[in-house]
Amino acid sequence: MAHAAPRSRVRGRTGPRTGRTGTPDVFSERTHRMARIAVPVVLGLVYGYWAAANVRYGGPITGGNVLFGFLTALVFIVLYLAVQAIAPRLKREPHAALWGAFTAASIGFLVSTTGFSVLWSMWLGLASGAGLGALLFYRYHSREDAAGRRHP
Structure with a gap:
């Protein structure tokens, strides 16, 4: 037996034309600005630690190992911030491809x-990058109109 779907409790019209969406934004602009820097830094530090742990193969922690971890984290953070700055200016296909390429290189x-082996790291990087690129292409494709204007 079919039942009617419950109505939304959000009053007034919602959608791209009204500038409001059905979900409230609980964080302030300051929090969003801080998160644009904090997320790449935290991800970079985790990535650098992970790479340094892989290189040391369970052996003792050395100065060279710590330096490798911090340099890897620094390169990751710089590349992430560059992709984060460049990608939104692109159309949906290159936008998704850029994030996919960044993911493929990072995983590889x-x-x-x-x-x-190098071949295994290449194939695993390509598979993860292609998967994320396809997922992001679908996301960007479903949130843009034919002229390329993004909707929230």
């Missing part, structure tokens, strides 16, 4: 530090 490098 991380796997290459484990001691597996």
Whole structure:
């Protein structure tokens, strides 16, 4: 037996033309600005630690290992911020492809530090980058109109 779907409790019209969406934004603009920097830094530090742990193969922590981890984290953060700044200016296909390429390179490098073959790290990086690129293309494609204007 079919039942009517419950109505939304949000009053007034919602949608791209009204400038309001059905979900409230609970964070302030200051929080969003801080998160645009904090997220890449935290991800970079985790990535650098992970790469350094892969290189040391369970051995003792050395100065060179710590330096490798911090340099890897620094490169990751700089590249993430560059992609974050450039990608929104692109159309949906290159936008998704840029994030996919960044993911592929990141995963490929991380796997290459484990001691597996270069071919395995390449294929794993390409598979993860292609998967994320396809997912993001669908997301961007479903949130833009034919002229390329983004909707929230």
